[in-house]
Amino acid sequence: MESNKNSRRQFIKKTSSLALAAYLPSLYASAYDKMNAPFPFGTERGKPLDACATGEWWNWKGDEQMSRFMQKRPRSRVIAYAVYTHDRGVLKMTTQLFPLYPNEPDTVTLELKQKGKWKKVAKEKIVYPGWSAHFRIEKWDDTAEVPYRVSLGKQATFEGTIRPDPIGRDEIKIATMSCNSFRDETVEERQEYIRNLKFHDPDILFFAGDQSYVHQYHTYGILLFGVQFAEIMKDRPTIMIPDDHDVGQGNFWGAGGGVADSPAGDTGGYYYPPEYVKMVERCQTWHLPDAYDPTPIQQGIGVYYTNLKIGGVDFAIIEDRKFKSGPNGNIPKMGPRPDHIVDPSYDRKAVDLPGLELLGERQIKFLREWGQDWQGAEMKVVLSQTAFCGAVHLHGTMENRLLADLDCNGWPQTGRNNALREIRRCLATHLCGDQHLSVIVKHGIDTYRDGPMSFTNPALVNTVYGRWWWPLDEKAGGGPKIDGPLPWTGDYEDGLGNKITMYAYANPAPKDAKELRDNRNARADGYGLVRFNKKTRMITLECWPRFADATQGSGGQFAGWPRTFAMAENDGRTVAGYLPTLKFVSENPVVQVIDETTGELLYTERIQGKEYRPRVFGDGSFTIKAGKDKPENLVGIRIEKGDGTLEVKI
Incomplete structure (x- = not known):
């Protein structure tokens, strides 16, 4: 407690007495006053985690870019963004703030505009660490458009609109995005995305993971992401799920909540402390509908897999990495890393061993029950972090060819097939991110083309790790010809022996890392837009380059897009x-x-x-x-x- 008092004295000396006097009544009721430790996640694993947003964050002398971003924010704009969903009569909202000084308010108020006047409906404490506030409103009427305002006392406000459920419209649109690298020439801006997304006006946003790439500083990362996309998130439901980089790992196999022995994560589990992981998931997923089964996993880490209905389209949100087994120690090593296979002669069954998990029994049960419950639903979609196949040949550079990457959901193969059968049973479409390479694939389970359709969105920023679909023989695949301008489409086996049919791929044009960084129009970053027509049961997949201007017409998409298919094609079994x-x-x-x-x-x-x-x-x-x-x-x-x-x- 004495150290906290000393910190306050130092802060008071740096602040004008007149400015501080306005906050004196709340000085000892602030979020800072309730800190358990200057660095709540410890320092035993290298640098203090989240050091630029914990303790005396204003004195932090770490990365100059981070320090400048965290400390230059005007105090009238410390509310960075708000995200929400509403379903089954419940509105849930997360408000994300920049770190606060000890003298600033520690609660956020939610107001709704009703009959032209603002009405206070809830007040919540700011959660430290993480600097988020969370609202849950029961008996929500989803038929009306409602302006909202969140306020930090009289100091800062943030406004947006809660949209009604678009149940009366035939077409429901979702924008799907992931992989938002901070190594970019416009770090704090994503104006080209905001312009195009406003033009498309999706009913819902899906951020499939890797919103943050800064590993040890998630609060900085999620604030940077939030500043970039606040303008489009504030007025429509948003699904946001964390992936490996969000929890501070290069790759992630959750292994039911075990402890990983390195940031590479290939032994399975989480490398950083569970409280850090909980903060990440709280900031990114609290506003989702309540979890299907909230029972925590190991280390007390929570779960968020659930479903959300928008306009009669039912989205299952799964955690495809949380229960997945790690490769290191479970299967033979057949490449430079435990998760990279380069030996073309290896036995595919050698890596698909009994006891290996993908989604885990809990999520398979969820998908089975969700697939049979059509209340309020006319079409179904599954959302996850990554793809159920290895639809990538070249990784990082044109010279790095992998036969198989076990980071994808193509492994373990039995778990992959079990998941796809559940998706197929309700004719659901699968949407995901993570791979940096956008593709449309029709999965094969027992034979080619008998499974559901899947769309992997491109990376939002693809400056660091390009990937390419590039068959070694540079020939088209088998089976009936796929119409379109791309040469390498048709039936293939991925490096794990999974059957896939490639419909479209959006390769980067550059052939070296320097050009990938420098030639912004050729690196194949962008976003997906998916249209679900409930009347015709047709689904249209669109893939837009980052620097295309969608407002200028319908053109400008990657070659091979758009592609439209019938919902019935998500079950490709031959009818007898x-x-x-x-x-x-x-x-x-x-x-x-x-x-x-x-x-x-x-x-x-x-x-x-x-x-x-x-x-x-x-x-x-x-x-x-x-x-x-x-x-x-x-x-x-x-x-x-x-x-x-x-x-x-x-």
């Missing part, structure tokens, strides 16, 4: 026949088909209209269930494949 036609009393019920022979749940989907003829993929007997929003009612048992009509009252 059809069951009797079902006739329902009510419109658009949910129908489920189960194969009695194997017990396998084949699919669950919301149909359009009152008639439906279920498809099957082989001979046998089948159980059909149906219901308004869930398959709760048994329609028929042991219905043999064949013709006929079955009247159903649902």
Whole structure:
């Protein structure tokens, strides 16, 4: 306590008495007064974590760029941004602040504008470390547009708009982004993105990870990201999930919350202390809908996997790295690193061993149950950090060819296939980031093209680690030809033996690291925009280069985009026949088909209209269930494949 008093005395000497007097009543009730330690995450692992935002942060003499950014912020603008979601009658919002001085208020007030007047609805303490405040409003009416304002006393305010749920519109748009490197010529600006995104006016934003690349200084990283994107985030729901660099690691295999032995993370687990990880997840994910199963993992680290419905499109948000096994010590080393395979003759089964996890049992259970619950949903989407395949050949430079990178979700292969089966069962589209290379891939599980469609967005800033899709033989893949301007499309195996069909890829043009940094129009950074048409059940994937001007017309996308496909294509299994036609009393019920022979749940989907003829993929007997929003009612048992009509009252 004495050290805190000394810090206050030093601060008072540096501050005019008149300015300080205005805050004296709250001096001893501030967030700073409640600090447990100057460096709450310790200093035993190198430099103090988050040192530019903890303790006497204003005296920190570290990186000049960080210091200048944290300390130059006008005190009337210390609220950096706000993000929110609302679903199932609950509004959740996170307000992110710059670090505060000891004499500044320690609470944030949320006001809503109702009938032209501001009304205070909540007041919350600022959480230290992390400098965030969190609001939860029950019984939220999602039918009206509501202006909001968050305030730090009379010192600072930040305003935005809470949008109504766009349930009445046929088309729902999501912008999908990731990999926001700070090594960029416009560190604090992303004006080209803001201009284009405002023009596209997406209903929801998805930041798939690596919002921060500064590892030991997450508060600085998330504030930098927030300043860059505050203008577009403040007026629409935002999904933000952390990835490896956000938690301070080069790569990340969570291993259920274990402890990693190096920042490389390849033994599995987290390298930095759990309190640091909790801060990262609190700042980035608290505003998401409540977790499906909030039971913490090892070290008391929480989980956030959940779902969010926007305008009748249901987004599952998964943590595809949190339970994943690490390669080091679990599989043979077949390259320069435990996670990099370069030996083309290796046995693919040698790395797909019993006991290895990808999503883990908890998230597979979540996807299974989410896929059968269609309340408020007409289409389904799965969001994750990274891709369920290795759709990259060249990593970092044109000379660094890897056969397989175990950082992707193509490994372990059994876990990959189990996840894709759950995604396929509800005809969901998969969206992700992380890979720095944008691709459209149709997954194969048992055979080519029998799985769902997947879109990996490009890196927002691709100055550091370019990647390329570049088959060694420089030939097109097999199978039916993919229409489009790109030469290397079609059926391929990735380096792990997974079957994939490449539809489009956005390679950087430069062939060396210097050009990747210097030629901004050729490095293939950008963002994705996905349009879901509920009326036609068609999905359009767009991929926009960072420096394209979308306001000038529909052109300017990467070669190979846009691409439109039917929702039904997310289940590519060959149809062997059809069951009797079902006739329902009510419109658009949910129908489920189960194969009695194997017990396998084949699919669950919301149909359009009152008639439906279920498809099957082989001979046998089948159980059909149906219901308004869930398959709760048994329609028929042991219905043999064949013709006929079955009247159903649902």
